[in-house]
Amino acid sequence: MSFLSITRATLEKDIRLEWRSKDAINSMLYFALLVVVIFSHSFDPTAEESRRIAGGLVWVAFLFAAVVALNQTWARELRNQVLDAYRVSPAPATPLFLAKALGNFLFVIILEALMTPLFIIFYNLRAVGPALQLFPIAVFGTWALVVNGTFFAAISLRTRNREIMLPLLLFPFSIPAMMGMVNATTAVLTGEYSARVWIAMLLAYDVVFTVAGLYLFESILDAE
Amino acid sequence: MKRGITILAVVTSIMLCLALYFALAQPDWPLGTPTERTMGYVQRIFYYHVPSAWTAFLLFFINLGASIVYLARRSPKADIVALVSAEVGVVFCTVVLVTGPIWARPVWGIWWDADDIRLQSTLIMWLIYISYLILRRVSTSSLTAVVAAVVAILGALLVPFVFFSIWFYRTQHPSPVIAHGGSLDPHMAFVLLFNWAAFLCLAGLVCWTRYRLEIAKRQVEEAQALESLMETSP
Numbered sequence: 001m002s003f004l005s006i007t008r009a010t011l012e013k014d015i016r017l018e019w020r021s022k023d024a025i026n027s028m029l030y031f032a033l034l035v036v037v038i039f040s041h042s043f044d045p046t047a048e049e050s051r052r053i054a055g056g057l058v059w060v061a062f063l064f065a066a067v068v069a070l071n072q073t074w075a076r077e078l079r080n081q082v083l084d085a086y087r088v089s090p091a092p093a094t095p096l097f098l099a100k101a102l103g104n105f106l107f108v109i110i111l112e113a114l115m116t117p118l119f120i121i122f123y124n125l126r127a128v129g130p131a132l133q134l135f136p137i138a139v140f141g142t143w144a145l146v147v148n149g150t151f152f153a154a155i156s157l158r159t160r161n162r163e164i165m166l167p168l169l170l171f172p173f174s175i176p177a178m179m180g181m182v183n184a185t186t187a188v189l190t191g192e193y194s195a196r197v198w199i200a201m202l203l204a205y206d207v208v209f210t211v212a213g214l215y216l217f218e219s220i221l222d223a224e
Numbered sequence: 225m226k227r228g229i230t231i232l233a234v235v236t237s238i239m240l241c242l243a244l245y246f247a248l249a250q251p252d253w254p255l256g257t258p259t260e261r262t263m264g265y266v267q268r269i270f271y272y273h274v275p276s277a278w279t280a281f282l283l284f285f286i287n288l289g290a291s292i293v294y295l296a297r298r299s300p301k302a303d304i305v306a307l308v309s310a311e312v313g314v315v316f317c318t319v320v321l322v323t324g325p326i327w328a329r330p331v332w333g334i335w336w337d338a339d340d341i342r343l344q345s346t347l348i349m350w351l352i353y354i355s356y357l358i359l360r361r362v363s364t365s366s367l368t369a370v371v372a373a374v375v376a377i378l379g380a381l382l383v384p385f386v387f388f389s390i391w392f393y394r395t396q397h398p399s400p401v402i403a404h405g406g407s408l409d410p411h412m413a414f415v416l417l418f419n420w421a422a423f424l425c426l427a428g429l430v431c432w433t434r435y436r437l438e439i440a441k442r443q444v445e446e447a448q449a450l451e452s453l454m455e456t457s458p
Contacts, residue, residue, distance in 0.1 A: 151378075155375070158363060160364055161362055165362060169375065173382055175389075176388070179390070179393060180389060183396070208381055219371075
């Protein structure tokens with residue numbers, strides 16, 4: 001079986017499982033809504049201020065929701081020794097990583113698509129700068145969170161405090177990516193400066209950590 | 225080996241005492257250090273802050289090297305060097321992060337500048353290595369060393385992005401100008417380097433002792449595992 005066919009098979013399996021049970025999506029969605037509501041109570045800015053801070057609020061909320069999703073997708077592999085079965089099979093580990101990352105990416109993007117209108121409503125947001133740039137920001141930024149998150153979630157599987165280990169590893173690594181996402185989003189919302197360099201930095205970050213993750217995943221998957 | 229450690233311990237103690245004297249001695253004392261003109265006496269934290277930073281970064285660099293060697297060769301000694309340098313590096317980095325704000329408050333008027341490259345990169349390296357150490361402690365995998373080495377390498381890959389993101393943020397959001405540098409009085413430079421040498425000796429002493437401790441600990445664990453295997457088999 002080729003790399004792409006294994007990736008596709010694993011991705012289809014994950015999407016099918018999620019579609020039938022919908023447990024990750026439902027809990028993530030509700031969690032995201034709660035986060036938006038709590039933020040809107042904690043930070044109650046004027047319209048001018050809200051454009052400045054909305055970028056940060058939105059991406060912090062997405063980061064927390066992504067962590068919930070990431071914890072769930074790998075935990076699914078441990079039930080019924082699915083992960084062990086995969087390791088015993090002759091399939092290489094790298095397509096598994098890519099498929100997991102793509103699946104997580106899909107879930108988090110769906111989540112963002114559903115949460116963004118809520119944020120716009122709660123904070124009365126309107127983009128002063130080029131709103132179309134928000135799409136590459138969302139795509140590159142989400143991939144930055146998800147590719148590292150999937151990798152560290154796999155590492156966290158074999159630890160005593162599985163759920164807390166993922167954020168402990170992911171948050172420091174996400175700091176430059178968060179700076180990129182937040183500043184790019186703020187640039188688009190306020191229209192005060194250009195988001196282009198930040199988008200380019202996010203892309204570079206994505207490339208570097210995707211390649212590193214693909215290359216190193218085999219080593220950590222076998223860390224039984 | 226034992227004699228080497230004893231000699232190093234003696235040398236370290238002497239150097240640390242001398243370094244303390246040089247760092248704190250008033251200019252009118254014998255071999256005293258001049259007090260800085262604008263900052264005054266508080267500037268002397270510099271003799272602890274800067275050498276700690278250099279030592280911490282050196283140790284983190286050693287950790288990166290040991291991690292790469294471990295992934296390439298799977299040598300247990302490389303793994304122990306990685307663990308030891310991370311632990312001692314985190315301690316020195318903590319010193320940097322504590323002495324920095326103590327120095328900054330009287331001199332710059334602020335405890336922390338969120339947009340300073342060196343502050344942020346030091347903070348992020350500290351965070352990554354604390355996560356590294358926690359991972360080592362709570363990992364239940366038998367190949368913890370491999371996983372830890374991978375995390376260390378990913379951490380090294382992160383550093384350029386940290387520098388770039390903060391540098392670029394500064395160009396878009398000019399911050400209060402904080403003057404660094406200027407030239408250093410040669411006597412101050414001597415005290416700085418002497419302190420660094422003393423800290424390097426201290427780091428070497430602690431690392432060496434911790435290395436021997438870790439080797440002994442692993443030998444004990446292996447012996448215990450072997451013993452329990454012997455007991456359970458009929």
